[in-house]
Amino acid sequence: MDKFQIADYSAALKKDLTLFDRWQVLVAALNTTTDATELLDILQKILAFDMHQAQMVRIANDFWFPSTHWVTVAFAKLSESASLQPTTMMLPHGQKVAELHFEEWPNATFRFTKAPLAAGGYYLEETAQNLRVLYWDFNRQRLYLDTQQFAKLVQTEAIQLAGVDALTAFQKRLVAVAEQLMAVGFDIEMPGLDAEKQAGLVMVQKDLPAHVLDSLFVTAAKQQFVLKRMQGDTSGAEISLGDIAIKLTQHRQEDGHSQWTYDIIDHNQIITIYTLLQQLPFFYQWYAAQLAFVGLKDKREVFVD
Amino acid sequence: MTNQDTQTVLQPELINQLDHKILYLGQLQAAISANQVPAVYELLDSKKYNEQIRQRPHADSNESLAVLVADIKPAIAEFLAPELLAYLKSTFSFLVFEQATEQPTQYYVYLGDWWHHRQLGVLDVLDISFTYEDNMLRELTQAAQLSEGDSINALQIQEVNQIIAGLEAFLADDTKRTLELQVIDDQLATLQANKAGLFGRNDKTTRESLEKKQALLLATQKRLPEVQKKLAEQQDELLVLEKADALRKLELQAILSQFASVADFSTMLDKSYVAYLTRLIEG
Numbered sequence: 001m002d003k004f005q006i007a008d009y010s011a012a013l014k015k016d017l018t019l020f021d022r023w024q025v026l027v028a029a030l031n032t033t034t035d036a037t038e039l040l041d042i043l044q045k046i047l048a049f050d051m052h053q054a055q056m057v058r059i060a061n062d063f064w065f066p067s068t069h070w071v072t073v074a075f076a077k078l079s080e081s082a083s084l085q086p087t088t089m090m091l092p093h094g095q096k097v098a099e100l101h102f103e104e105w106p107n108a109t110f111r112f113t114k115a116p117l118a119a120g121g122y123y124l125e126e127t128a129q130n131l132r133v134l135y136w137d138f139n140r141q142r143l144y145l146d147t148q149q150f151a152k153l154v155q156t157e158a159i160q161l162a163g164v165d166a167l168t169a170f171q172k173r174l175v176a177v178a179e180q181l182m183a184v185g186f187d188i189e190m191p192g193l194d195a196e197k198q199a200g201l202v203m204v205q206k207d208l209p210a211h212v213l214d215s216l217f218v219t220a221a222k223q224q225f226v227l228k229r230m231q232g233d234t235s236g237a238e239i240s241l242g243d244i245a246i247k248l249t250q251h252r253q254e255d256g257h258s259q260w261t262y263d264i265i266d267h268n269q270i271i272t273i274y275t276l277l278q279q280l281p282f283f284y285q286w287y288a289a290q291l292a293f294v295g296l297k298d299k300r301e302v303f304v305d
Numbered sequence: 306m307t308n309q310d311t312q313t314v315l316q317p318e319l320i321n322q323l324d325h326k327i328l329y330l331g332q333l334q335a336a337i338s339a340n341q342v343p344a345v346y347e348l349l350d351s352k353k354y355n356e357q358i359r360q361r362p363h364a365d366s367n368e369s370l371a372v373l374v375a376d377i378k379p380a381i382a383e384f385l386a387p388e389l390l391a392y393l394k395s396t397f398s399f400l401v402f403e404q405a406t407e408q409p410t411q412y413y414v415y416l417g418d419w420w421h422h423r424q425l426g427v428l429d430v431l432d433i434s435f436t437y438e439d440n441m442l443r444e445l446t447q448a449a450q451l452s453e454g455d456s457i458n459a460l461q462i463q464e465v466n467q468i469i470a471g472l473e474a475f476l477a478d479d480t481k482r483t484l485e486l487q488v489i490d491d492q493l494a495t496l497q498a499n500k501a502g503l504f505g506r507n508d509k510t511t512r513e514s515l516e517k518k519q520a521l522l523l524a525t526q527k528r529l530p531e532v533q534k535k536l537a538e539q540q541d542e543l544l545v546l547e548k549a550d551a552l553r554k555l556e557l558q559a560i561l562s563q564f565a566s567v568a569d570f571s572t573m574l575d576k577s578y579v580a581y582l583t584r585l586i587e588g
Binding site: 211213214215216217218221222226227228229231237 | 547
């Protein structure tokens with residue numbers, strides 16, 4: 001049996017209290033900061049914080065939260081300053097990770113999960129369908145949109161019920177979050193999300209086979225829309241939807257291949273390609289069926305199932 | 306009679322013939338200079354002009370004179386085309402004209418400006434005539450007679466869709482078959498472990514039954530690539546059929562938006578020579 005030393009006990013306790021004092025300072029700073037750089041710095045310190053250094057004060061209790069929780073908290077702060085519509089964090093009973101709720105989208109909740117990548121990073125995903133929206137990696141300073149799953153997400157009942165305005169507000173929110181992160185040096189790749197950047201959205205596959213546009217022609221015609229050949233020197237096809245148009249343009253390259261792009265023409269700059277995927281069943285039906293050819297080119301390598 | 310005498314005798318006739326040609330070329334030159342399009346058409350084919358515009362049956366042909374400008378017909382067509390095409394586009398707003406690369410006096414005529422629009426025929430600018438693709442107007446007439454929602458390929462599309470549904474069901478069952486095979490493998494392994502077991506005769510019957518089922522499932526699984534290939538073929542076939550129907554539907558909608566029937570449309574198209582020149586003359 002070891003000899004009990006009051007001095008050693010006291011020293012160990014003091015060490016733990018100092019450790020937790022630092023922890024409290026970090027959490028308090030996370031709460032009060034309004035600066036993106038500072039927020040990310042605090043978040044990284046929180047994630048690097050090793051509570052296991054504590055010898056005497058045990059951390060396995062209801063007030064211990066995993067890294068995904070703190071990532072959620074930090075994102076909520078960015079989101080809060082990105083939109084006039086509030087972001088709410090909720091901690092479901094018995095869970096250790098807060099869920100995010102964006103006011104414009106009342107029927108949906110989101111959470112962060114760890115990305116199964118050597119590089120680390122986190123996915124923001126919708127909880128009902130487990131559909132990813134973003135990949136966020138603050139170590140390598142990257143924020144990328146999962147265009148494939150976001151296209152599926154805008155088709156879900158929750159966003160269909162919420163309508164066009166909700167999707168517009170949600171996209172604006174994500175764009176504003178991205179702008180904050182871009183300002184502090186993040187690499188941002190969010191194809192098609194920004195209503196002001198709807199030109200030259202690159203498709204994944206070059207040299208579209210004939211059947212791809214044939215099937216768009218047929219799918220559109222079934223719903224009384226007409227795919228037309230582009231006029232003038234530009235090669236491609238377009239569908240007119242009143243004041244809005246979808247253009248699919250062929251860009252011939254020096255290597256003999258052709259790169260295809262989307263242009264969504266909306267002079268009011270409100271509509272995005274996702275708005276159209278949500279609102280036009282024929283367009284989504286075709287997009288989903290031909291995804292391997294006509295999906296938006298994104299940073300696919302970070303999206304692992 | 307000397308050679309000179311012979312020449313003297315023949316001179317007036319020859320000079321007369323040359324005068325005719327010079328007169329013809331002069332008239333054509335004057336008509337073009339004055340932008341007198343009907344006169345240009347008359348000079349290019351006076352028989353047609355007299356018969357159809359002046360309503361004089363059995364008029365004489367001026368083919369021997371028109372031959373004089375055979376080598377500059379592309380240039381004459383280039384002169385005539387803009388006004389003619391403007392008239393045709395205003396009368397048949399859904400038609401699209403593209404100059405034929407190999408024959409500049411001709412224009413390909415397409416129905417509509419949509420994706421893979423079909424060629425209705427060829428327009429000859431110099432005599433304002435149309436040559437039609439064989440089946441197109443017949444198909445459109447047939448499609449116009451069908452009831453709302455029906456189409457020429459509807460039956461075939463239904464059949465192909467049924468085949469596709471069957472093939473997709475076969476492919477969807479593959480997960481079920483794989484699981485069944487796993488279960489059979491497990492059961493056979495268990496039987497193998499009990500080879501010297503207590504229930505020899507029953508085990509043998511069970512094993513034989515399982516092996517039979519296993520062989521059947523494996524044979525079915527082997528058909529997968531063949532079924533996938535057939536599905537792709539059927540989907541291609543479906544797209545071809547649906548595309549043809551979609552094209553006909555758009556073509557018909559375009560025609561019927563301006564004309565009472567396909568026959569009325571083709572009649573109007575055939576009357577373009579008279580309608581166009583009459584308009585110019587009366588205008």
